[in-house]
Amino acid sequence: MRRTLLATVSFGAAAVALAFLALPVVAIFTRVPPGRLVRLLSKGVVTDALIVSVKTTLIAEALILLFGTPLAYLLATRRFPGRAVLVTLVELPLVLPPAVAGIGLFAAFGRSGLFGSTLNAFGLQLPFTQTAVVLAIALVASPLFVRTAIAAFEAVDPDLVAASRTLGAGPARTFFRVALPLAGGGLAAGAALAFARALGEFGATIMFAGSLQGVTQTLPLAIYQEFSLDFDSALAMGALLVVVSVALLLSLKLTLSWQPSRRTSVSLFARSS
């Protein structure tokens, strides 16, 4: 009797939770017919935002990979005093409110900012430019990659690195032929997570880069603007981002389950099967 009651309550709670999670997504697709959603995507404000989003996200992602990978490798393989402080610093943007990240960027790179006055002397102004968008989303999205990458590099068996060295490979060759391929699954996962976060960035971007159509207005910013002007266009962009997010998540899950024998596959998500 008690067991069936417990089961009923559990199933009920689960059903409520799932419905709550699914409803907003379903609602985006059901309010407006799909054909109209697709047609709305060709509206000027939407295509402009799409171009800005794709461009800035790809550049930010490239920067995150370029600088984040060596950073993660060093933090994963070296032990030194203050390492924990550095790891915390790397992780900080993850918990930092995006608005704080935005105001921080402004304080650092704004016209009279800590570093901005130097830039200004060279005639460079970052705020409200596309570069500002890139910086904002790179700052907010980087911890998702770096954290995962640290875990992936830490999972590489130190004996394999040592073996590579004794076989005549120097540190650089060891990195590219052993550590990087073995951590590859984890790095790809981290890159996908950072990409998703970068694509959805809102708070830091609007503070530091503003919302200028065709220049700094990314998809999330355009959604916010269209929300009060043309709700259906906002929905269309929302639908587009849902599709991209689902595709990212699925490819991530596939990548991770595709290499189960690799000892370094970092478990980020539950298996779908």
Add this chain to the structure above:
Amino acid sequence: MATLASDFRLALRSFELSLALGVERTVALVGPSGAGKSSVLRVIAGLARPEAGRVDLDGEVWVDVERRTFRPPEQRRVGLVFQEYALFPHLSVRQNVAFGGKGRADELLERFGLSHLAAARPGNLSGGERQRVALARALARDPGVLLLDEPLAALDAHTKASVRVELEELLRGLDLPTLIVTHDYEDAVALADTVGVLVEGRLRQLGSPAELVARPDDPFVASFTGANLLRGHAERLEDGLTSIRLESGEVVYSTDLARGKVGVVVYPWDVVVGRVQVDGSAMNLLAGEIASVVQVGNRVRVRIGPLTAEVTAASAEKLELVRGGTAFVSFKATGTRLVPLS
């Protein structure tokens, strides 16, 4: 053959490793786990920096702390075989072997009977195959010294015996200074011609296997290097026993089953010593000159012919066991174990 000379100190977690060792042919370091055995290999390979001392191979200095010389691992001609083999899981067998040196990969795959597995991933290999890949990979670099970390520990008991024979044959044919570390005295005896006992970072004794069994320097070495090993040729008898013709020409019997070249393992405490030939139930009776009598605690180790026996101090006195005398030793066929040798 080249000589690896090492004399260094390295602080480990709870003690200091301090070792002076020359490796010319095959040396095995035995000791309990945590004795610092693997750290010796790490220092020689350049994976750990000693606090003091030097390591050189035929005058080529690999590390000399005083002169601030340190060659990183990739600049030392060293072949290190890791305990768990450390094969690259993302590379094929061929790519693993070619990692250290492309030129000899095919020749080594052929020599180690791995050609048919060249395209396989290490994850799909058996323990013995993995070890052969690890050895081939280490040799592909054309090392000046070979280091083996617990080469047989990762294998199950069944595979171990045959792999040990393979490994022994290989080492004999290599002509490379080889340093093996193992916690198993039998493995050390089978693979090396010099054995050192390492306890808490110190070398307690270094000598031939027979010396260590016969004249242990201290009780630890005595208990650790327990077994006698007699080499001989085994034949199966019809009554289920195995007869072994020893290299000295004598014949002993064992209840273990084996054929061909074997080592007969007998523990000194299973050997009965007498001054006259006794007609007991023990099937194996040998006679010989008493080569040494060494007191180890309250026991006495007596070397008689090819065997070391352990008796109480009282018995040794009663039997008047002294160097140069003659004595009979007997041990039961059931008290022997046979290990295959090449």
